[in-house]
Amino acid sequence: MDRGASSYRRFLDGDESAFDEIMEELFRSLVFFIDRYVHDVHAAEDLAIDAFTDLIVHRHRYNFKVTLKTYLFMIGKSRALDYLKHRRVVDLTPLSETGDLQDDQRALEEMVLADERKRIVNAAIAKLPEEMRVVVHLIYFEDMTYDEAAKVMKKNRKQVDNLLYRAKKELRSILGEDREL
Secondary structure, three states: OOOOHHHHHHHHOOOHHHHHHHHHHHHHHHHHHHHHHHOOHHHHHHHHHHHHHHHHHOOOOOOOOOOHHHHHHHHHHHHHHHHHHHOOOOOOOOHHHHHHHHHHHHHHHHHHOOOHHHHHHHHHHHOOOHHHHHHHHHHHHOOOOHHHHHHHHOOOHHHHHHHHHHHHHHHHHHHHHHHHO
């Protein structure tokens, strides 16, 4: 599959429904990817919408040299990093409300990570350094090729290969430790 490029070509030719197809195919995975940076689903959704808006406003920036998914993820990463750099608002929650928030958070985590195996793997991935987490996410959760992941991460293919090798080695070590506990 061309990961959205043909739909984007149709959109550029005037087929407005083609953009809906792109949104349906890529929006959730882009939000999930951005959330890995910002740790706020609502902000990640807003940033993903901004990335898609960029496709509409700047129609001819995308040059079809990389997949549309890769291009969107590059925009999403850039928006996420800008968001983190410029975020200066501090949310203050009264201590009386923290118990309810923690209960809600646990319930949400239980719904999302109901399966014990997923919980263990996600915890192990969370222990990885950021670049390793990102490369694992792009390759295994987003099914990107090494070349696509390299473009998103602004690295070359060999660096992505080395990062992934070290990430798998580290995950084996972490998962081995968790099983013994």
